[in-house]
Amino acid sequence: MNEPGAVPPWLAQPWQALVLRAAAGHLPGGLLVTGAEGVGKGLLVSALLQRLFCERATGTQPACGECGGCRGFLGGVHPELHDVMPPEPGKDIPVDAVREAGEFLALSGSGDWRVLRLHPADAMNASAANALLKTLEEPPAGGLIVLESARPSALPATIRSRCEDLHLPAPDLEAARDWLAAGAPDSSAVDEAWAASLGRPVVAAELLADPERHAAWRQEREALAELLQTRELHSAVTHLARCNLETLLPRWQALLLSAQRWLVSGEVDRFAAQFPPDRLQAFARERGARGLASLVQESRRWQRQARAQLNPQLRLEDMAAAMLPQATASRLASRGRSGAY
Ligand SMILES: [Zn+2]
Known part of the structure; x- marks a missing residue:
């Protein structure tokens, strides 16, 4: 089993850098996480957000997995997090969802962070992107807007220019092998899943599971x-x-x-x-x-x-x-x- 709350090894470096910047108050208001489908954008963002909400972890420790903040996040009911996704896979994120999210972010929260997460951000239609732009221009203190996208070129340039781009390159198999092996019967199953996934670790893990x-x-x-x-x-x-x-x-x-x-x-x-x-x-x-x-x-x-x-x-x-x-x-x-x- 992989340790709960820990990030996969190929995401450890960007994760640590983000956690240290968060502690120093240096996270950007808008963070755009890009990389191919299945490279681990969602894993990285989840591990970052859980760590931000964790009430016990310090330094670059992973989230504890047990405190109120962790349990709220893992249960999908954390009061300082607003998730925006398409109503169904393949559908647009509508403008109303983004407006509602902007109102959520503007309310003052009880914790250090108040987070909007949009995934996949490129599913926003033009008016939704326009509505998000207003929020990105003036993010409130403690507000963090995280966009995940495998197709950032589909996002308006005005959105991209207001976010910091964090690109996740595809890892090689050796960087992902131990993580995949935790869910595989043997090493040849890892090799096969890796080949079948065309080198995308999250897809390989789904195939094994x-x-x-x-x-x-x-x-x-x-x-x-x-x-x-x-x-x-x-x-x-x-x-x-x-x-x-x-x-x-x-x-x-x-x-x-x-x-x-x-x-x-x-x-x-x-x-x-x-x-x-x-x-x-x-x-x-x-x-x-x-x-x-x-x-x-x-x-x-x-x-x-x-x-x-x-x-x-x-x-x-x-x-x-x-x-x-x-x-x-x-x-x-x-x-x-x-x-x-
Ligand atoms: Zn915790």
Whole structure:
């Protein structure tokens, strides 16, 4: 088990820096925590807020987990914290929610801190962001506004310029291994979850904890392994249709990058190690550097189109056709003839 209240090792340094600044009264009024999905933004912010509300911890000790402040925070009922989230995943944060949050922050509290937490902040619609701007311009004493975002470029520049940006880089596996091992049966399960998560520790931890997600990954891995060797359009479409494209496509892309790496350096990376080596190598050799590069481009295009309203069956057939070796060759040839490539 990981120690309660403690931050994961790859977040320890930014966490300590924030706690020391808070003690010195040097936290900014607006803090924007950025980094890829699953890198641990929420873990860092939760550990920081619990520590700010903890009535016992001193210095850079983690929150005690037992005092009234900790229990209020962990129970989701701390009176000095106002959480703002979309009403449902994928929906906007509406303007009313941000106005209400601004009124909360303006009331004087009983403790040292009064905190607004917006996650994900990029879910605010334009009028919500505008309402937050007023609060960010004049944060009250002891008021802290924390925004979490994996897509900070989707936030208005006026919001970003009024916050201090704290970017969390993705850790490497060795920095996250012990933390993940606490929830894993053995080290090969950690390696597998890390590969499946594409290097995102929180996603890897969820995969280790949730049998359904684990089963979905195993099914995708099987489909990807089949896509490496199938030569039939129908079979490729069938394998694709069984998977969730939102998770499958980034993994297909990771597999292509693994194939490129193997072709160039002979190195079998962590993602490639989840697949039969002879199959990936035969695939890489057959496609060659140019074929793999064009598949990577196609895969990026499919991911950009992921939310477009396309005919799902046609979309699967388009993808499957591009994945097959002979189809790739004839498509490249026809593009060459028309001068479009
Ligand atoms: Zn405490």
